[in-house]
Amino acid sequence: MDVKGPDTYDVVGIGFGPANLSLAIALEEHPEPFTSAFFEQRASLSWHRGMLLPSAKMQVSFLKDLATFRNPTSPYSFVAYLHASGRLARFVNNQDFYPTRKEFHDYLEWAEARLRPRVRYGSRVTALRTPAGARTPLDHALLTVCDTAPGGATRLVKARNVVIATGLVPRMPAGVEADASVWHSSEFLDRFRHHHRPLRRVAVAGAGQSAAEIVGFLHDALPDAEIYAIVPAYGYSIADNTPFANQVFDPTAIDDYFHGTRRSRDAFWHYHKNTNYSVVDSEVIKDLYRRAYDDELAGTERLRFLNLTRVAGVKSVQNDVRVTLHSTAREESYDVDLDVLVCATGYEPMDPAAVLGDLAPWCLRDAEGRLHVDRDFRLVTAPGLHCGIYLQGGTEHTHGLSSSLLSNLATRSGEITVSIANRLAGASAGGDKGVRP
Ligand SMILES: Cc1cc2nc3c(=O)[nH]c(=O)nc-3n(C[C@H](O)[C@H](O)[C@H](O)COP(=O)(O)OP(=O)(O)OC[C@H]3O[C@@H](n4cnc5c(N)ncnc54)[C@H](O)[C@@H]3O)c2cc1C
Structure with missing residues (x-):
């Protein structure tokens, strides 16, 4: 310049x-x-x-x-x-x-x-x-x-x-801070490439596109590791990219939103949030399910989907990170020790x-x-x-x-x-x- x-x-x-x-x-x-x-x-x-x-x-x-x-x-x-x-x-x-x-x-x-x-x-x-x-x-x-x-x-x-x-702006789970063993998805590849300790147990928290993509990536990149997917929902939800729904991203939709009433604006979010937020492409969802199925068939189950589960706390224990998980299905908390926790928990x-x-x-x-x-x-x-x-x-x-x-x-x-x-x-x-x- x-x-x-x-x-x-x-x-x-x-x-x-x-x-x-x-x-x-x-x-x-x-x-x-x-x-x-x-x-x-x-x-x-x-x-x-x-x-x-x-x-x-x-x-x-x-x-x-x-x-x-x-x-x-x-x-x-x-x-x-x-x-x-x-x-x-x-x-x-x-x-x-x-x-x-x-x-x-x-x-x-x-x-x-x-x-x-x-x-x-x-x-x-x-x-x-x-x-x-x-x-x-x-x-x-x-x-x-x-x-x-x-x-x-x-x-x-x-x-x-x-x-x-x-x-x-990257968002971490409440009370959790990023460090050498707790990563936000926004810095995932840099951290992964520069991490020199063995990765045997890794978890990915989140239910959106980045979370699902990272789970698939780790499954490929770490053939001997256990991969935990910590999913707050019952499973990944599909991103609606069908033609009528996709119109919410047309330039004219900005006018409809800007000049809309409170109710019409709310309707945009209520009906069409699933075009982008906390959703995953169908190809990626199917690929993950197929991987878990194939592993089960081969007797090498190492992809574990913890549904209705959230990260409730994180602390360092020697070289591990101890993650407290809360199951909303059973309303109980328990700990797992991991080499790395990836928080694909979205953005503000x-x-x-x-x-x-x-x-x-x-x-x-x-x-x-x-x-x-x-x-x-x-x-x-x-x-x-x-x-x-x-x-x-x-x-x-x-x-x-x-x-x-x-x-x-x-x-x-x-x-x-x-x-x-x-x-x-x-x-x-x-x-x-x-x-x-
Ligand atoms: C993994 C991922 C994939 C995505 N894929 C898609 C997609 O396929 N399609 C889609 O529509 N959207 C996608 N998005 C949404 C994303 O927000 C947009 O793709 C895009 O990045 C928006 O561009 P931007 O310039 O507004 O923001 P950014 O790309 O975030 O760029 C902002 C820039 O501002 C700089 N900056 C911040 N603060 C300061 C400061 N104070 N001074 C100087 N520089 C500063 C940052 O360093 C950064 O380079 C994706 C988001 C993510 C996280």
């Missing part, structure tokens, strides 16, 4: 996962030029690297890529990537809408390579700040950016618009408050304390704050089920870009809402 940069950027993105990568493309393809910079705490682009299991597949069509739904002729589409990689014909021969996550990661890296000059890696944004002695209207915010290298410097960056896309939605800093009091909230977000994904702020703060994620309460997913990245990035362009143009024309001098 141009280290000097402009005095004040039109757009600064916090985080550079798929959401802000998609935004960087939308900004580049917009007819108006923008000055922009993106700050990412990691050393390089990393899309759930800890879960890039060998044959794990996408849960979204390859056509819902970074750009196609906004601009079907974009040079950043998945089809353009396949073409550039010389695999387009062979990909089509697969007759499969769902590439592996590894291939999608490769696509993201391919797209990112052309935008890298705008990204500063190893840079964590810790807070938004108001300029010292600032008077209203505030037309820009300051971002405190810390270099993540040991002893790294801190600096301030000025932005007329900030787009927060910091992603989901993105929490913008973690970086709002001084600007938090400007951001309006509803009666339940949730941030007010406009249809263009901009936070509704008190009069006097003209700097735009946009969210990519953390909008489940206003924009619905696809908020944290890839489905609408392209259209959302396009809408944010148009909103920013209009407000900047309004400012140039002397309007009172925009921010560009």
Whole structure:
């Protein structure tokens, strides 16, 4: 990235996962030029690297890529990537809408390579700040950016618009902390590759896609180990990806949700949560059941499904981890000693408050304390704050089920870009809402 940069950027993105990568493309393809910079705490682009299991597949069509739904002729589409990689014909021969996550990661890296000059890696944004002695209207915010290298410097960056896309936050079972023998699924592969002690007994807690995938992976990778699947339900539940249900991820569903009543919004969650949350692809479920069946037939049972069971506590005992399990079927608790416990216990939605800093009091909230977000994904702020703060994620309460997913990245990035362009143009024309001098 141009280290000097402009005095004040039109757009600064916090985080550079798929959401802000998609935004960087939308900004580049917009007819108006923008000055922009993106700050990412990691050393390089990393899309759930800890879960890039060998044959794990996408849960979204390859056509819902970074750009196609906004601009079907974009040079950043998945089809353009396949073409550039010389695999387009062979990909089509697969007759499969769902590439592996590894291939999608490769696509993201391919797209990112052309935008890298705008990204500063190893840079964590810790807070938004108001300029010292600032008077209203505030037309820009300051971002405190810390270099993540040991002893790294801190600096301030000025932005007329900030787009927060910091992603989901890993969730551990209540009272359980990650350590060398207790892993969250988000870091699974890194931990697995760097774990040098023998793994004879491993448990995976959780009932979602990551949990089921890890159980299958461990069953392959550790042929002599016992694998426990700790499942709070009676069994894994199937992800509904049938056509009518899948419409909840269409761009138009965002309007239906945003303009809906409380009851209609509740209906989205009540009827269609099983499109994504705590559910597993049918292929993966069938594969796990078949593995257990085949083991039983061969007299080598080592996959144990502990249903209606939750992790109630964890403590270290010499080299083992002692896990207290609670069976809700029998309402009793018991201990098992393991080499490793993997908590595939999901994620919390993105929490913008973690970086709002001084600007938090400007951001309006509803009666339940949730941030007010406009249809263009901009936070509704008190009069006097003209700097735009946009969210990519953390909008489940206003924009619905696809908020944290890839489905609408392209259209959302396009809408944010148009909103920013209009407000900047309004400012140039002397309007009172925009921010560009
Ligand atoms: C294993 C797994 C598989 C998934 N598969 C699918 C799928 O197939 N289809 C689908 O639709 N969704 C899927 N999802 C949902 C997932 O949320 C999206 O795929 C996607 O990651 C969302 O992109 P994002 O950019 O919003 O967030 P992220 O990919 O999480 O990126 C956020 C980035 O922000 C950075 N960051 C955070 N805080 C700061 C800070 N303060 N300063 C600087 N940088 C910061 C992080 O390091 C990270 O790189 C999956 C999720 C998981 C966990």
